[in-house]
Amino acid sequence: MTSAVLRESAADPATPSVRAALQDPPWVRATLIALALGFVSLFLLLPLLAVFAQAFSGGLATYFAAITDPIALQAIRLTLIVAAISVPLNAVFGVSAAWAIARFDFRGKNLLITLIDLPFAVSPVISGLIFVLLFGAQGLLGPWLIEHGIKIIFAVPGILLATTFITFPFVARELIPLMQEQGSEEEEAAISLGASGWQMFRRVTLPNIRLGLLYGIVLLNARAMGEFGAVSVVSGHIRGKTNTIPLHVEILYNEYQSSAAFAVASLLALLALVTLVAKRVLEWQIRREKQS
Amino acid sequence: MASPRNGVLPGFGLTLGFSILYLSLLVLIPLSALFYRTASLSLADFVAEVASPRALAAYQLSFGASLAAALTNAGFGLVLAWVLVRYRFPGRELVDAFVDLPFALPTAVAGITLTTLLAKNGWLGRILEPLGIHAAYTPLGVTLALTFIGLPFVVRSVQPVLEDLESEAEEAAASLGASRWQTFRRVLFPALWPALVTGAALAFARSLGEYGSVVFISGNMPLHTEIVPLLIVTKLEQYDYAGATAIATVMLVSSFVLLLAINALQAIGRKRLAGAGGAP
């Protein structure tokens, strides 16, 4: 598992002792840099610019009409609700699992760690599929749910479940290496000084992990709001009811309402940019803290 | 359970219990529904589904395009990581931060954007079509989309290893008369390739299951441009749960095999770092 803590980004001076004998000749450098920048421009910059260009291609009025359209607003609302529930839930899970894994030894620990990596190994479509198999009309619990009038698939609860499933590893993956690296001495000291478990957690553990926690939450949130595949499978695409922003974008696009689709998509692109910035800032702060 | 390592720290029962409960409800039970469903298929039916011409075409596309994308990313990703770690140029920080865009950008947005770019009258399509390169609604388009998706994996895998490399081995090679290229080939690359392969494997694994960024550009014609995840979704929409499950099982198994391979690669990588010239 790599995390922000362990992945020191290349922001400090490159390998401090790249001395004269190791410098690549200028033409090599220029070529490689050009190659790298070209690749990045083509595959990353261009698409990003295209999103905004297409979004505004119909003029400002069309843009605002698209994002204030009632159905779009419903989609935004649903996305926010889903994030507001799945993010805290998964954060609590992440802290809990990290505490158990980083501070204790027990049989099955490796299995637990592997399980936590699961959503990353599995296609989003399959992540949605398993919930359909469980709660769908022909699913294992389908008949029982119909009997009791509970709708999970093709309704908001299904979306919640799929999103929570897809995003649950993020915080745990950040915190486990972080807490392992920090060691348990401060917490032991707190206990030896008379603190109760909650006092120790509140006063010692939480402050120490807050940056890693925030980082994990930023990533979690980005994924929760942007998830498409899994949610697409469970949502039923019921306009105004079970569409999140990504699904709404899909519908608009499939109806050839290109500008409107990109207008709404630009909101997600903005979210992505904010996420990138937040990620960067937090990484920088984490590295600074480690160095002192 | 075995006794916790530390008899002093509180909360073991609480945190482990909650974690296991959470995982069971969210992960294990739903997953078991999949296996239950698969088990209810007869072997003959299972094979028929999984080896149908349509499925086979889908595997070919998904695996083929993912492999091509992973290899592309391996090459360019290595260059990118090298450039970011070793060179200084204006905007380096920006580019470094930008590498994570495919992680942060929702797949649907990436999907419609890439399709629009590569369509006949898109910014890129306009240049490519006259040259006879058809990207939209073709396997090529799928590969390009998957290249976007997998870009960060190789870069972020190789960067830390590059950063941690001690310069002494390189200096020794230089002092013994090796050219930069020889030094790269004989000294640096052997240290880098586990990370490189790990990153490529991660990109490959991600690409296999990718849906949102690919489903728009791939044209989705059965037997020609249908990726496996779409095949699963289509079967679901037709209430062919059995078919969807069967194919999903194949995907799941290959994902697990990949995961094991990746873990093994990462272990090799770690051992190498601990052995020669890496951080103690």
Place this chain on the structure above:
Amino acid sequence: MSIEVRELWKRFGDFTALRDVSLHVEPGELLALLGPSGSGKTTLLRLIAGLERPDSGTISFEGEDATERSVRERRVGFVFQHYALFRHMTVFENVAFGLRVRPHARRPSESQIQARVHELLDLVQLEGLARRMPTQLSGGQRQRVALARALAVQPRVLLLDEPFGALDARVRRELRRWLRKLHDELGITSLFVTHDQEEALELADRVVVVNEGRIEQVGAPDEVYRRPATPFVFGFLGEANWLSTTVDGRKARVGFRPDDLELSLTPLDGHAFPARVSRVQSLGGRAKLELMSANGGLVQADVPAERVRSLSLSPGAEVYAAPRELQVFFEDASAK
């Protein structure tokens, strides 16, 4: 407060850290747990603190069985090897921590906490640093904050795990003297773990020599140095030369210290043995010599430099060496 440890056993998986360890600690004494890495001394300290549970045996404070009590209930002050200061709190908040987490009924008022923390910071000579963060302090300063923090809760026992291990030599020596003074002032029963025999001998009222999970000897510094109970104790507490020989028909190992050797050109007494000088190294007022004995054994000698000059000793010279003190350990004797 006295401490009684009886028949303590502790295993970690396949590894036995402590075997049948028993110890009595007098109220108010400063006790050193001395031994090599892996000997079990830190494990013993942590068991007394309550940071680990023994597999069997008992620990009593002032006659009361405390084996089942948690570390919180034992009221011990523990100073960790790497200080374990709370990195996000100021020095002040670190020291105040134990007072702030007290249950409401026993919690002191804010002004009382202020007074106590400043009193302690004065005591450890860190007044004026209350607002600093741990990362802004030197190693020696952090050590003293850790000590002040442990003392804030008025522990009955002070336990220090390699308190000076991470500091450089000069700071270590200063802090040693300072700790002894502090202990004399406060009179709290204190145990500290160290692998440095010089530190143990200089600081402690009594020394507990630990090896491979067992206590080899307990006694005043002078006693363990001059009347070692086992060859290990002798070898660990200072430089040692060894001879195998028979005494009264029993096989024995004889140890003597390099600085206990008297060198002369003719045998001084019955214990003197002939040797040839193979190396001379002068270090200020003393000289270290390597001697080859008649049967090819290597003997280290540490004598005043002036002696070397007056005897004109140089490599190749023949000389007689007589140990002033011998420690005889019979090989057939069972573990003492």
